[in-house]
Amino acid sequence: MSEASKVRIAGVGSHVPERILTNKDLEAMVETSDEWITSRTGIRERHIAADGEPSSSLGIAAAQAALKDAGISAEELDLIIVATITPDYIYPSTASILQQALGATRAVAYDIEAACSGFIYGITIGEQYIASGRAEKVLVVAAETLSKITDWQDRNTCVLFGDGAGAAVLTRAVDDSCILSSYIGGDGAFGELLYMPAGGSLNPASERTVLERMHYMKMSGNEVFRAAVNAMNNAASKAMAMAGITSKDVDLIIPHQANMRIIQSVAKFMEVDMAKVYVNLDRFGNTSAATIGIALREAMDRGVVKKGSVVAMVAFGGGFTWGSLIFRC
Numbered sequence: 603m604s605e606a607s608k609v610r611i612a613g614v615g616s617h618v619p620e621r622i623l624t625n626k627d628l629e630a631m632v633e634t635s636d637e638w639i640t641s642r643t644g645i646r647e648r649h650i651a652a653d654g655e656p657s658s659s660l661g662i663a664a665a666q667a668a669l670k671d672a673g674i675s676a677e678e679l680d681l682i683i684v685a686t687i688t689p690d691y692i693y694p695s696t697a698s699i700l701q702q703a704l705g706a707t708r709a710v711a712y713d714i715e716a717a718c719s720g721f722i723y724g725i726t727i728g729e730q731y732i733a734s735g736r737a738e739k740v741l742v743v744a745a746e747t748l749s750k751i752t753d754w755q756d757r758n759t760c761v762l763f764g765d766g767a768g769a770a771v772l773t774r775a776v777d778d779s780c781i782l783s784s785y786i787g788g789d790g791a792f793g794e795l796l797y798m799p800a801g802g803s804l805n806p807a808s809e810r811t812v813l814e815r816m817h818y819m820k821m822s823g824n825e826v827f828r829a830a831v832n833a834m835n836n837a838a839s840k841a842m843a844m845a846g847i848t849s850k851d852v853d854l855i856i857p858h859q860a861n862m863r864i865i866q867s868v869a870k871f872m873e874v875d876m877a878k879v880y881v882n883l884d885r886f887g888n889t890s891a892a893t894i895g896i897a898l899r900e901a902m903d904r905g906v907v908k909k910g911s912v913v914a915m916v917a918f919g920g921g922f923t924w925g926s927l928i929f930r931c
């Protein structure tokens with residue numbers, strides 16, 4: 603890659619809603635236990651958006667924090683990409699809502715949908731715009747309110763998810779702090795293992811779709827678990843090979859926060875100690891595309907990620923989609 607085409611993550615922001623739902627609270631809602639949830643997933647609590655608090659609200663707050671961190675104004679943005687599976691509307695895009703709310707008058711804005719891999723997909727796309735000279739400043743936002751498509755009567759899924767947003771501002775690199783590699787992949791053959799059956803053009807909203815609870819996400823947990831481990835291992839290997847590094851050169855791994863056992867398997871495969879893996883799913887649960895941005899901001903605030911740190915992000919999600927992105931901070 604030529605020096606001029608290198609791209610950096612210049613600012614990071616995150617935001618979660620105020621309300622916290624604990625495992626104890628869930629015990630009163632479905633037949634589950636704090637012990638089951640903690641031992642099978644590692645999750646203890648999650649943040650849940652209020653009624654009338656959509657994904658865009660969380661995304662706007664995360665975006666404002668990322669812009670502040672990068673020291674640039676919204677008017678300077680050329681492009682806004684929002685990764686979400688819980689958009690405010692089917693259309694217009696949530697990115698359009700952010701464009702208006704932020705005052706990013708020059709920016710092209712559109713949504714992408716790559717489920718839990720959305721943040722890595724979004725940064726990978728934004729990177730290409732800058733590397734090719736089509737844009738100079740790009741905002742990538744992953745904003746999710748999975749609570750709105752959660753079936754609160756289904757213990758298989760309702761204990762897993764939370765709401766939140768993460769955002770990153772991308773600019774041209776000025777030194778060796780830059781994205782070292784990114785790899786994204788997918789396999790549409792497994793779409794129905796993790797999906798929401800109704801609300802789109804195949805099963806538009808009707809009395810039947812509501813009665814049959816088709817507007818909630820459905821997941822075949824076991825199959826998704828196995829696929830997630832394999833795909834995340836594969837994605838991390840590919841991104842490290844593309845960057846010409848091994849896991850010994852990585853200072854911190856920030857995996858998608860879905861399940862502690864998936865994260866431990868990835869760490870084992872990469873032969874890294876769990877001390878080098880950032881985990882915060884105990885406090886936020888699985889916020890889909892937002893998990894990595896929320897974790898990255900927290901790792902920066904806690905001084906776990908410093909200038910010069912090599913960070914590897916790795917994700918897996920519905921679609922199936924997967925990806926890994928390595929950058930020097």
Ligand code: UT7
Pocket residue numbers: 633634635638639642643718757758759761822823824826827830860861864888890918919920
């Ligand atoms: O973010 C995108 C990707 N998503 C993921 O990566 C999630 C991947 N999947 C997982 O994390 C795990 O598969 C789960 C956490 C969803 C489930 O864990 P598991 O160890 O695979 O459990 P299981 O599905 O095999 O269920 C074991 C038992 C079942 O009971 P029986 O049939 O053995 O009697 C479930 O009904 O646990 C039961 N169960 C529960 N029990 C108490 C399922 N959910 C609960 C619950 N509380 N909340």
